[in-house]
Each structure stands twice: as C-alpha cells, then as structure tokens.
Amino acid sequence: MNNSELKKLFNSMTLSEKVGQMGQVTPDFFSNEGEITGPVAEMKLNSGELYSIGSILGTHKPEQVIDIQKKYLENNRLGIPLMFMADVIHGYETIFPIPLALASTFDTNLVKKVAQLSSKEAVGNGIHVTFSPMADLVRDPRWGRVLESNGEDPHLSSKLTQAYVEGYQGKSLLHKNTLASCVKHFLGYGSSEAGRDYNTVSVSDLELYQNHLPAFKAAIEAQVKLVMTSFNTVKGIPSSANKWLLGNVLRKELGFDGIIISDWGAIQELINHRIAEDSKEATRLAVEAGVDIDMMTSSYIKHLGDFIEDGEINIETINQAVWRILTLKNELGLFEDPYRGLMKLENLDQNLDNIRKELEPITRSVASDSLVLLKNEGILPIKTKSTKVGLIGPKAQTKDLLGAWSWIGDKSEVISIYEGLQEQFERLTLSTIDDTDSISKQDLVIVALGENSDESGEAASRSSIQLQQEQVELLKKVYEINQNVVVLLINGRPIDLTNIVNYCKAILECWFPGTSGGAAIADVLCGRVNPSAKLPMSFPASVGQIPIYYNYLSTGRPKNESNKDEKYISKYLDIANDPLYPFGFGLSFSNFECGKVEFSSGSLSKDAPIKITVTIKNLSNISGKTVVQLYIEDKIAEVARPVRELKGFTKVSVEPLGCEEVVFEITDKDLMYIHSNLKESADKGSFNVYIGFDSLAPKVGEFVLV
Template sequence: MKRTELRNLLRQMTLHEKLAQLTQLDISFLTSQTESELTGPAQRLPSGYAARRELGSVLGGTHAELSVSLQRQHLEESRLPIPLLLMADVVHGFRTIFPIPLALGGSFDPALCEETCRAAAKEASSAGLHVTFAPMVDLVRDSRWGRVMESTGEDPYLNAQMAAASVRGYQGHDLQEPGRMAACVKHFAGYGASEGGRDYNTVDLSEGMLREYYLSSYQAAAKEGAAMFMTSFNTMNRIPCSANSHLLQDILRKEWGFDGVVISDFGAVMETIPHGLSADAKEAAEKCLRAGTDIEMMTTCYLDHIESLVAEGKIDETLVDEAVWRVLELKNRLGLFENPYKDADPVREKAVCFCQEHRDLARRAGQESCVLLQNNGVLPLKKSLKVGIAGPFASSKKLLGSWSFFGYEDRTVTLADGISEKTGPDKIRIAMDTELGSLRKGETDVPDDIQEACRVLADCDVLIAAIGAHPDDCGEAASLVSLGISPHQEALVRAFRQTGKPVVSVIFTGRPLELGEICANSDAVLLAWFPGSEGGHAVADLLYGDCNPSGRLSISLPRSVGQMPLYYNRANTGRPLPPGAKRGSFVTGYLDCDFGPLFPFGYGLSYSAFRYSDLQISGNTLPLQVSVLLENISDRAGTETVQLYIRDIAASVVRPIRELKGFQRVHLEPGEKQRVCFTVNREMLSFYNQELQFVYEPGEFEFILGPHAEGGCAARIFLE
C-alpha cells in the first residue's frame, strides 16, 4: 500500500480503533485452538471482549489453517480492512528446535546463527506468524538468572555479532519475501543485569556501564534494521523500561534513528503500578505511551483509559497517531494489506516444518555449539567399545530447552538413539534411565539405584553419565540460588569413577553449572547445553569423532555460585591478584575459593592441538594489522577459534583487563600453518569517558591473540 493510502486509512480510524491497534491480547481471546503457553499473569477480561474485532495484534502460536481462518474472520468483522499481526516467541526454532542461544553463541559462528534464524522464520511464517519475539540480546553475567539460556553470553562484541546475524536471518532484505518475518529485539534494556539474578528485578547501572557493555547488542540489531523492539520488565535507574523515555526516546529513537514499533513485554504497562511509578492503570497508560511504548501486551490500559486522557487534554491524539502509524507501517512492510495471509499455507507448512534440511542444520548447529571441557585421552570413542549410559538424560527427549513449546519433542533424537546408530544396539547398554525428578535438589521421587546401575553396566568398556539440569529450571521465572548438580547425579559420577572404567560426563543444561566435582571424577566432560531436536545425533558425532569439537564458552563457568556475577572483562582493582595466582592476602579474591572461573570465556577443547606463535603488529598508527601464526601440531584436522583481545593500559577511566574485539574460525589440516590477521581501527580502541563521549585516547595498548580469555600471545605498543 502506498504511504498516501496508509495515511488516508489512519485518518478514517476512530480513536477507539486506533487504540485497539495498540493493544495485543493472547490468541485465546479469539480461539481455543492454540499451542501457546502463557508466560505471565493474564488480565481477566470478559469473554468476547468488545475490542476483539479491532485488535491490532495477537500473541500466540498457531498453524496455517487457523491463521488464515483468524485473519479472514477478523477482516470480515472489522470496519476497516486492517489485518492482524500474529506474533509469538520463536526463540531458537519453531518446529525444528536448534541449540539454545547460549549454546549457539559458543559456536562463534554468526553465519550459522543467521542460518538457524532463517530456517526458523521459514517454518514459523508458513504457519502464519508475522513477528517473532527474538532475538533476545541481553548481556548476562549472573547465571542465577534463568533467562541466561536465551542470551548469547557475557560479551558485548560477541552478542552484537549474533544479534545482527539473527535479525538478518529472520528478516532478510525484504519482509515481503517468502519465509521472512519481523524480528522483535528484546529486552530493552539491561534485563540481564537484574539484581541478584532474580527475574523481573531492579537494574541499576551507571550510564557509562550501560553504554559500554549493555547497549551494544541492541544497537547492532537496530543498525541491522530490526522491525520491532520489546521493553524489559525491570526498572532502569528507577524507571520501569516501558515508561523510560531516556531509553525509548533519547537513545533508541533519537540517537540510533530507530523508526519501528516498540512493544511492552507481557503486562509490563500495568506492572508500572506495583513498581510504584503509576498510581493506577490510567496513569500507567499515560506514562508508557508518552515514553514511547507503542503496543501494550496483555493488558488494556491504553484501550480503557487513553480516550479519556485525550478528552481531558492530557494526551494529544497526535501522540496516538504516531504510534498507530508505526504499527500500520510494519503491517505494510510485511505486505499484509495486499496479502493478509502472507506465507500461511498448509501445504508449504507441511513441506517446510521439520524438514530434512532443517534437521541437518540443527545437527550441525549442535555439533558447533557443544563444548569439550575436559579430555584425558578417552575421546573420541572407538565404535568397537561397549558403552554403558546412565542418568536422567540417557534416553530422554527433554533436550530442547525452554522456549521450545512449538517444537516436536516426540521426534527429538536422544543420546541413546545417537550412540546406538553409531555402534549398533549390541554395543550400548542403558541403566538408571530415570525420570527428571532426580535433577532437582531435595527431590527424592527417583530411587537411588546407583549401585544397581554400576552392576548392570559392569561389562561395559566406557561409562557415560548423561546428567544436567531440569529443563524447567531454566528460562523465564527460573532464578536459582544454587548452580550445583543434584546429589543423585554427583553420586552417580563418583560411583562410575570407583569402577576404574573410563568415565565420560555429558552435561545437558540451560545455564552454567558448578562442575568441579563432575570434572574431578570424569575423564572427559562434554557440555552439550540443551542441543535441540538433533541433539542426540550431534553429541554422538562428537563423542565418536565423526565431528571434531569446536564450540567455545560464550559465558564463564563458575567454581561456585558465590562468584556471581562472573565475567572475564572486569576492571582491575588497586589490589589485583599477582599474575598466575589464584588466591592471596590483601588482594581481590576469596578466602575459600580460587578467584577465577573454572573454565573461562572462549574456552573449548578439540581433538586437535594448536600452537600460537610470532605475534606481529604492523605499525604504530591506526588502522593497523595484528596477526599470529597458528599451527595445527596434531595429526587431526580441526577448527580453532582465534580470539583478539585488547587492553588499554592507562586511560582517563579504568578500562577492562581484556576486551574481545574480533574472532575467526580457522580450519587447519594436520601440520598446516596459517597467519591469522585482524585489522584494528580507532573505533575498536574507543570507549565512553566520564562525560559519556565515545573517544579514542592515545597511549599504550596490549594486543592478545589466543584460544580464550585467559591465554594467548601478547604484545604491547604505544599508539598516537
């Protein structure tokens, strides 16, 4: 539709119709046929609520036939021909589920991330969805927070690369292309910094900290052309984000030039009342609309109160018009006025959803996302060995993780399935294949039959402990004070160790866990995260060496939950630990725990071995080249993720001890050498000073090229 026609349509709308465009309710208000799960408290509205015919959008997943039916009914009943927007949380896949974002971030492969989002968009759009509430780009440093599984980790640079790739994957270059959908970037802003790791909690960040670390991923997504932003539940410096004009107007719209739609999170407009910012729903509506929240999700403050606010002269109707215009423009960008059913097609849906191409992609994504933490020569396994598996994930299909309610869980490939296909059924034996209750501390609903499991597996050559975290203990409203593995599972691994057989622990989880005890009693440890629909195949491929591990940690793994928040790019104190020390007196650290992580950001082993040498810097003026000689010193081809870190030695404000500024996945054959080169420019060395200016300051810098945040070759240079 031409913009002049769209403007004319806006002029024809009544104020009530405009406000309905700014209201999103759950799909259950229109039909009982839904697969969605409510992820918040639903406002109780009368059945057949009066605005249902004029609603601008609905929340919830569906299928093609239902999408077409809903859209047709909506257009038949509406006074004006304005189609519905259908939105849902397609976070890491629709029918085909890919590894959780925290795992996918560890692939250090933005192109792979883009592919998975493109596949998810193809599936979801074939079912009639127009908008996905993804990517989630919150930077997370505290693993007590359950939504860490939706993030791509603790680093602003890596998160920004993955955020931009996700937007490209969902949206492409034209939202009207088949198989594309609008990306809604969430949660703006700083949700991952919730105090104490408690969900929905207060966030209090200095403006410098906010800009230096937390905003870069949102900005990258906005720059990539994301169509929509979602506000976060938390307060940011004492103002709830849905009513925070500094975030929504000053930064998002004025600084970054974002001209798309802003939607609240589930009930967040109404929640400004318990926050203490609004006295009632009427005040909540006024404050949030003024701040820049266009669509109110799952409550009706706008619909119920803005008409009276306009009548009282407290809100100018032009403010409403601006918000409605952005909603109409999004519908127009999607091509819904010409084709309100867009890609919804049962035939296409059947052909695309869970197709072999997408399952193959899920398998490859799983291979690249799993992280080999430890290997004392046990892996890769020989297919001639008899393998014994025990633990709650031995043959469980609960490998999808949170935010996968559209996925085909019953078609998930289990670990036992994957191994059996490699070795044949006569080379695998399963014991203690329990329900998932044993994953939760304090629950004793599963018999402690560990000794019986060891007896059953006595004739096996290798023992695999398939252990981890309960899937329901990760995701929204899943904050924890403990990150430990449950006692049942630790006891299982200890019992395996006592048999004298080689022990391989495979960890399935949606968040970092305390793995010290597991590592101490295992010969090899593979962190599989929640690997998705093809998880069993991907893990088996890695265990048996059909694929060489290349995944890295996108987040530091703690020794203890008491280290939270834990992250590599911290600032030094005036009393840092001496180089190489783990504890000390009158220095920053703990009396009862080593200071650093159990495994650092960027860490991950493979079946190959690589040597870094001969770091070179091309000159002392910017831009310059920093390079290192990388050599595969093993007899196996492999992929190494070379990471570039920088350190500003002395600046006008304290700078981090290391910052990731680049990475490259490099594949080398046995004995092969390659010089890996990075270009360093002024922007990469710039930061926000005390006046919040983004500046470059001449001085001494250290460049580090290595395999993770605590290793590599380093050199210093003075730059003008």
C-alpha cells in the same frame, strides 16, 4: 500499498480504531469455545474493541491464523489486517540448540542461517514477527534467562545479535520467508539482582552505555523493526514508563524509529512497581514514555481514548505510534495479502512437512558445532564402533533436550542420547547403578547429567547452580567402579562443576541441543565431528564468585603472582579468583598452537588501521576447527577499564600438521569506550594485544594509537 494510500487509510481511522492498533492479545480472545477465564475474562473486551486490535501473539498452526485473520477482516471496518507474533527463539517446531549454545559456536554465519531457517518454518505457520533476539548482556548464571542470551561479552553479543536480525529479516520483509525481528529487553535486564527474574536492576550509566547498549545498537544498525521493553527499573523507573530510556537513549541517541512494544503485562505491572495508582495512570506513564504496543493488558484500549478526549495526552503521540504499526504491516505486505501466501498453498500440512524435512539434518550439524569439550584426558574420541560403551544417568534416555522457548517443539521427535549412541556403537549397554558388573566391564561409561527444561529459562532462577546431589552421588559411584568416565551435561546455564570435575576423564557441555541432540552428541563422541565450540560465559568455581566474567575492571589492589600470599588484596580466602573454565574456552581433538605473530605497524591512527597476522598450527593428525580470539588492553584510560576485551574472533579450519594465517584488522573504532561524560571516543596511548584460544590468551605484542 504506497505511502499516499497508507496515509489515506490512516486519516480515515477513528480514535478508537487507532487505539485498538496499539493493543495486543492472544488467540484465545477469538475463540468462542469453552469457559472464558484468565486474561480473556479479566480484560473484558467488547466486540468493537476486539475487532480493532492490532496484533496477536502465540498462534500455533497456519489454519488458526487463517481463521482468525478471516474472522477479523470480516468485522474490521477498514480491513486493516492483524499482525501475528510469536516467540521464535531457537526454532519453531523444529528446534535448534538454545541461543547460549549457538553463541558457543562463535559463528555469525551459522547463527544467521539458523535465524533464516527458523523464519521459514515460522512463516509457514503464519507468523509475521518474532520476539528474538535477546540482546541482554548476562553475567549471572543464576538467572534462568541466560539460555536465551549470547553470553557475557558485549562484542560477541553485538555480532551475533546483528546476525539474528539479518537472518530473520533478510533484505526485504516482502520476501515470503522473512520475519520482522523484535530485539529485547531494553535495557539492563541481564543484571537482575541476585539473578532473580523480574527483579531490580541497579547499574551505572557508564555500565549501561559501555556494556548493555552495544548489542541493541547493533540490532538497530541492522534495521530491527521492534524493540521490547524490559521488566526491570532503570534509574528507579520501570523501562515501560521510562522517558529518558525510551525517548532519549533509544529514540534520539540510537536513532530507533520502529515499534516499541511492552513485555507481557508490563504496563499493568507499573501498579506493582508502585509508580502508578491504577491502570489508567499506568497507561499515561507508558504512552508518554513512548511504548507503542501494550502486550496483553487492556490498559491502552480502556483508557487512551479518555486521555485524548480530555486533552491530557496529545493526539500526535497516538498518531506516531499507529503510523509505525501500520508501516510495519505495510512492509510485511499484509495489505495486499493478509495471509502472506498461506491461502495460495494447496496443502498447508505438506508444505510444513517439506520444510521440516529440510531442517532436520541441519539441526544435527548445528548442534554438533555448539558442543563444548571442557575436559578430555585422552578418552575421546571413541575410536571404534565395537568399543564397549556403557550409558547411565537421568539424561540417558530423556527426550527433554529442547530447552525453554520450545513450546511448539514435539518431544516425541527428539533423538535422545541413547538413540544417538545406538546409531554409532554396536556394543552399547544401558545401565543402572545396580549393574556394577556390567559397568566394570565397559571400556568406558558415559554418564548423562544435567537440568530439566523447566530448571532454566524465564522464571527459572536458581540460588545454587550445582548439579543435584543425587546426580553427583551417581557419578561418584560409577567412578568407583570404572574410572573411564565421560560426563555429558544437558543444561541451559553455566554450572558449578567443582564437585564432579575430578570424577571423570572427559566433560562434554551439550547445553539443550534441540531436536537432533542425541545424534549430534554421538557424532562428537565418536569423532565424526571434531568439537570447536567455545564458552560464551565463564563457568564459576563457586556460586560465591558470581557475577563472574573475564573482562572485569582493574582494581587498585589486584591479585598477581608476586603478591598472591598477601592479605590486603582483592581475593577470596577460600577459593581462587579465577573461574573453573574461562570465557572462550573449549577443547578440540586436534592440538592447536599460535605461531608467529606479525604487526603491520607499531601504531595506528584514525586513517591508518593496523593488521595483526597470526599463524595457527595444527600439531595433530586430526583435521579441526578452532576459534582464534584477539583481546586488547587499554594501558591508560580516563576511567577504569577492563583488564582485557574481546575485539576480534575468527573460526579457522586447519588440516592435519598444517597451518593457516588469520588476519585481524584493528581500527580506532575498536579502541573507543564510554568516558565519564557518556560520550564514546578513543584515547591516544599504548595498548596490549593478546591472541589465543580463550580469554586467558598470552600477550603477543602492543601498539600505539597516535
């Protein structure tokens, strides 16, 4: 539909039809089966309201989409089609590793590919919009939703957020396998106090602009189509009613011109925040702040029309929101084909089967690339198929490897760790702790530990991030019998491993690895895949260190080697300041070394960047990949700055006993930061450069910005 035709349609809409476009409900509202309960009963939508609604969230099968769309169009006066949205977070039915695991790959191309493939399967099921990526910066692993994130670093998160958006949306939404992307949650949700979901956020403007905004800015520059508000307050005002946040920051400063959608029920929750007396007042606050779509409340549908008719809200506010919604529907090609190709397929089930067959082997390779080797005292890889391998632990046979936001994933299709190891090892024994004789006779024992899928994710905050005590005791008992122990971790957040690290010879962080998880884990254990992933979040040595992150600000009394025994410095009495495993850390079966480093110049300017070349050597006989990381320290700045910041990363493959050159280009933009006036610029002066394989990389030189 061309722009003039869309305008003509828009001009023919009544006020109630416009208001309807700003509402969103679940498929249950279109089902006449069974007892009407829950939100469906509470919202009390009449037929006219229901058949003017703008979008649906949470359908499953393509047949369901076709039925609802057909029924809707038969009852919608102007034939304006519905948009169907869903949480396609790390796959649809075929499940990839959780986003935190994907972030461990430090591989933007891989993340983009996962988004493309997830889109293909979701579109085959009738989905038009995904509520992904989650760009929240996270530094507190007690918050369950860290599993949806890209981790603790703004630079890494920005690059991966951009990759997700580009992967989902492609070059045009008219392409049959693309999804419109909704980036979330705007803003600051990752700093929820005490790591408790839906809780208060209290951060400075400087912190918001410097660390929380960059990933959202990257999404907007990638032309993301929707932004979702967060549940938390910013400057004391909930995001869904925050004029400054949505109007000034998002619309004006970041230049976002797409759709702003609330999170589930967030507008009605303004009453619980006690800034709105009732649903009507919540409606006024949200629409004046700039929220275009009200997710799963009847606030807009029931009250917006009254505000317009009474002259309390300008009709132009409604017009702008509805125009944005119609524009996205048009970009998706829904006016020409409300079913986006589904009706043209002869066999919907066969189409989906073909897509899943295409995705299955890729989920295995992606999962193996996301596993982080945290410890290895020469016990891995397991060199022969005839090695006697014992397997024990609560995660040994579980199919619970998908993680949160895999609500459509079929656990019966999951490859368990036991099934994956069976494929690789001829002498595999599944043991219990009572099989002491069997355990003692194994060449090594694999102990599979971790969380259940409902122990991380939304509404899954934890005050303790250690493994359950019975799991720790199991590991210790196994270690007493046979000290050749390999620990596998299934989890959705950084775990405090201080109570287990000394009771094993190797630790492999597997996250929630997805549908092919067990096979991917076996591929790494046997050496078919050489691990190359790195931690996107620091692993604390104690929950008392949280929030812990590598790019902390300089303090007036920093702890260092020369003063570590002094009293009046920034330190703990009972533990070290450092995490157990730092950001960017991850081992390989290869032995890499940073060799010669060369700077193209000792200074840079706005028009003349510098190039830093480092030679990466593989000192082993095993081919492998690693992530080379470049960090910069601004030596003198207007405001307190981090001790170092990631500014570049490259995954490089190096042959046995070979070497490869990696080139980083540094521009003045890499040196910009948010000043006290909330404006971004770079200060002239000196900068230290650190290059290595994690955030503790050594200094390799310095340069001057002139």
